[in-house]
Amino acid sequence: MPNKPARYGIKIFVLADSRTYYTAEMEIYAGKQNAGPFDVSNKPLDLVKRMVESIKDSHRNVVMDNWFTSFPLITELYENYGLTVLGTLRKNKPEIPPVFTSTKGREPKSTYFGFQPNCTLLSYAPKKGKVVLLVSTMHHDATIDPDTGDKFKPNMITDYNMYKCGVDVVDEMCGTYSISRVSKRWPLTIFFGLMNVGAINAYVIYNANMKRLQKETVERRHFLKDLALGLVMPQIQKRSSITTLPRFIRKPVASQSQSIHSDRRCHSEGENVEVVKDLVHCNVHVKRASRKLVKRLAVTKIERALHQKMVQIGVKLSKCRNKVKKQAIKIKALQNITTNPQFLETLDKMSSTSKILTLLQFREHKKEVKGRRFTLEEKILALTILKQSPKGYRFLRKIFILPSRQILIKLIHMPDINAGINKNLMAQVQKATHKMKPEHKLCVVLFDEMSLKPNVAYNERKDRVSGFVTNGQETLPEYADHAQVFMIRGLLKNFKQPVAYTFSQSSTKGPELAKQLKAVITELQIAGLNVVATVCDQGTNNVNCIKYLLQETRVADVSACHFGGRGLDSRISQAWMSVFLCTLCHVIIEKGIISEDAQSTADVLLFFDTLFDSVNGSYGKRKKHSKPLLGPATPNSDPIENFFGSIRSQGCRNVNPTPDGFEAAFSSLLINSLTSVHAAGANCEVDDCHTLHKVLITSGGCKEQINCDLSEIPDIEFTPLEDKSDPRIVGGLQYVSGYYIKITKKKVFKGCNECKKDLMSNQKPEYLKYREYANKKWLCSPSNSLLNCVSNLQDTNYATIKTCLEKNHLKEFIKTVIFMHIQFDWINVNYTKKK
Incomplete structure (x- = not known):
């Protein structure tokens, strides 16, 4: 009983008055009993009938929750017991119309009423997405309580809220002054509970008698004290008169007998106070005294209530002071840790990864699992660990606080990367390069391909089947076994970034590769980058691509006759084309030694000197003699080879990944900055380039508009159900149709009889009889109309998947084909037809 004050223990059903809180009936729930005199039914209908037997024909109203309430019960109590009922209902009752339980399109604070001759059904929507159901045989009108203001609550709800708490109040009163003690003996536990409830009933009867006699009543604590003394006083007096009792027993009994009406000293006022019933006295500990007795004056009920409130406020104030002291101690301890030089020095010496993990554990260790929040850097770090070893990540989650796998999967789909040129990716690249210097925008394009394992898989998040040949704009119904990747590499600034990929069958042909390369370079130039070269290996397709590009840009032939004179020696060229010679020329011209021609x-020589210096290697010394030089190994294919190695090492050593695995690894590497373990035997060196992942991860992806060309919808020839004679097909159709009925019966039409006539049949199909057990009849029998519809759905799905499997938004396309070819006019109820 998770919603009750006492969650564990013995379950007892109680019938209590909601105004006086008098307990009329109690029954212990003992579970299913063996056959005999104590074997009773525990069904709500039988249980309530036994509980209300004592108030039969008293014309009272019974308030109950949804565990008890049912339409047969309220009918039985109204007709045979003379009692009305007001209670909440569960939504799974078959008698409730679907419109009363539906939340779609329901306005908040709206109310639906349903009337029968002796019963009223109510459906109230307190807020969006929630519905409260009540049934009553006491109310017979649609009255709204004006005191509820803009909530517009009906009188049924206000009455239910007013009278529903009778049993809960009794339970709370038992806990306020309880005689219960911890015990493992269940009879003693039940005895304690009966004593608590009996004391409450006695106090209720006492108040009723005093009200009838028009006398003033006492508070419950004083009444309980007098009741306890009245119960134990005869036993105390009897035991005190026994002379054979041991001394250690006789002495406490005698002192207890004398201390009942003894005088006590009030230390707070320094006077003697006699403890008198109905008089206010101090709650502090007092001792016996034989000094002058001073009686306190009686006070009114208002003054007594004010005194109780002051005592309660004092207790709350004391608790708040203790809480403030504890919080101050914790804050001081945390300040000592954060200002500790040793702690700060240790934190500074940690790597960035260790620091992120350490601060994460300190921040989230006291929070609940569902209350933990993670930063973007923490998610990226966790994603890197997950992709290296999912099994290791599951083990680390048991030791450390790390994000769940579902959070990281959502992170992977945030960039929304697809095959071809992704507009979102290019927009983020343009944003990253917006503030770059012009010389930092110089880059080269690396392109290469890697082998894949042909495989077809449905991606539910993207609603398409991956594994077909595609360049991002067009998808062909051919299985892909190669991936072509395009990457940019900074020429002067040390950065790299994969920008596009395509799938092909075998190697991408030269003309198609040239077309893709030109499209990538065009998008990069639009994004603000300046592409100055391309880098690739000497594969046959790459050579054909270069030849194709040369043929497009070829000009008139240049032969040796265009060059005259003798070639220069390299030492002479270095001496002529130098800054020293150019400066010397300027000085001689200024002195008038040579002509100004x-x-x-001199200007031409200086130009060639600068040109040759710009392509010389410096091995990391970028500013040698104040000249910006290139690194000697910058234009190579190491970054893209390392990228392929990272894809093959995602999760395990997968040398031949599938297209779907390639796409997931591509997105993961974009997010975690291409972080991966470098293979010891790789055919390339480690590159120290950084990526642009910080801006790539900020994108949540743009929603693509779905356009369906009606000319692409295939023509489908339906096979009549009578022509399908294969038992494996017919039996499957009958079973699936029955499953449709089971689902729609729970969520759509529920208790609608007209819908049952359209969808269900009274005759059990032949093949469903074999699926049921001898004594278990639970399968639904579909009608012939439903069987024909499911048969047509099967033909539609087969034809669509067979001819249009490579399309994007496959699920939506199949829905469109179904709505175009299949009619649902055989369903008479419009609500069910729409669902």
């Missing part, structure tokens, strides 16, 4: 010669 030599100025053009």
Whole structure:
């Protein structure tokens, strides 16, 4: 009983008055009993009938919750017991109309009423997405309580809220002054409970008698004290008169007998106070005294209530002070840790990864699992660990606080990366390069391909089947076994970034590769980058691509006759084309030693000197003699080879991944900054380039508009159900149709008789009889109309998947084909037809 004050213990059903809180009936729930005199039914109908036997024909109203309430019960109590009922209902009752339980399109604070001759059904929506159901045989009108204001609650709900708490109040009163003690003996536990309830009933009867006699009543605590003394006083007096009792027993009994009406000292006021019933006295500990007695004056009920409130406020204030002290101690301890030089020094010496994990454990260790929140850096770090070893990540989650796998899967789909040129990715690249210097925007395009394992898989998040040949714009019904990847590499600035990929069958042909390469370079130039070169290996398809591009840009032939004179020696060229010679020319011209016509010669030599210096290697010394030089190994294919190695090492050593696995690894590597373990035997060196993942992860993906060309919808020839003679097909159709009925019966039409006539049949199909056990009849029998509809659905799905499997938004396309070819006019109820 998770919603009760006492969650564990013996379950007891109680019938209590909701105004006086008098307990009339109690019954212990003992579970199913063996056959005999104590074997009773525990069904709600039989249980309530036994409980209300004592108030039969008293014309009272019984308030109950949804565990007890049912339409047969309220009918039985109204007709045979002379009692009305007000209670909540569960939504799974078959007698409730579907419109009363539906939340779609339901306005908040709206009320639906349903009337029968002796019963009223109510459906109230307190907020969006929630419905409360009540049934009553006491109310017979649709009255709204004006005191509820803008909530517009009906009188049925206000009456239910007013009278539903009778048993809960009795339970709370038992806990306020309880004689219960911890015990493992269940008879003693039940005895304690009966004593608590009996004391409450006695107090209720006492108040009723005093009200009838028009006398003033006492508080419950004083009444319980007098009741306890009245119960134990005869036993105390009897035992005190026994002379043979041991001394250690006789002495406490005698002292207890004398202390009942003894005088006590009030230390707070320094005077003697006699404890008198109905008089206010101090709650502090007092001792016996034989000094002058001073009686306190009686006070009114208002003054007594004010005194009780002051005592309660004092207790709350004391608790708040203790809480503030504890919080101050914790804050001081945390300040000592955060300002501790040793702790700060240790934190600074940690790597960035260790620091993130350490601060995560300190921050989230006291929170509940569902209350933990993680930053983007923490999610990226966890994703890197997950992709390296899912089994290791599951083990680490048992030791450390890390994000769940579902959170990381959502993170992977945030960039919304698909095959071809992704507009979202290019927009993020443009945002990243917006503030770059012009020389930092120089880059080269690396392109290469890797082998894949042909495989077809349905991606539910993207609603398409992956594994077909595609360049991002067009998908062909051919199985893909190669992936072509395009990557950019900074020329002067040390960065890299995969920008596009495509799938092909075998290697991508030269003309198609040239077309893709030109499209990628065009998008990169639009994004603000300046592509100056392309890098690839000497594969046959790559060579054909370069030849194809050369043929497009070829100009008139240049032969040796265009060059005259003798070739220069390299040492002479280095001496002529140098800054020193250019500076010397300027000085000689200024002195008038040579003609000013030599100025053009000096400018040409300086240009070639700068050009040759710009392509010289410096092995990391970028500013040698104040000249910006390139690294000698910058334009190579190591970054893209390392990228392929990272894809093959995602989760395990998968040398030949599938297209679906390639796409997941591609997105993961974009998010975690291409972090992966470098293979010891790789055919390339480790590159120290950084990526643009910080801006890539900020995108949540743009929603693509779904357009369906009606000319692409295939023509379908339906096979009549009578022509399908194969038992394996017919039996499956009957079973699936019955499953449809089971689902729609719970969620759609529920107790609608007209819907049952359209969808269900009274005759059990032949093949469903074999699926049922001898004594278990639970399968639904579909009608012939439903069987024909499911048969047509089967033909539609087969034809669509057979001809249009490679399409994007496959699920929506299949729905469109179904609505175009299949009619549902055989369903008479419009609500069910729409669902």
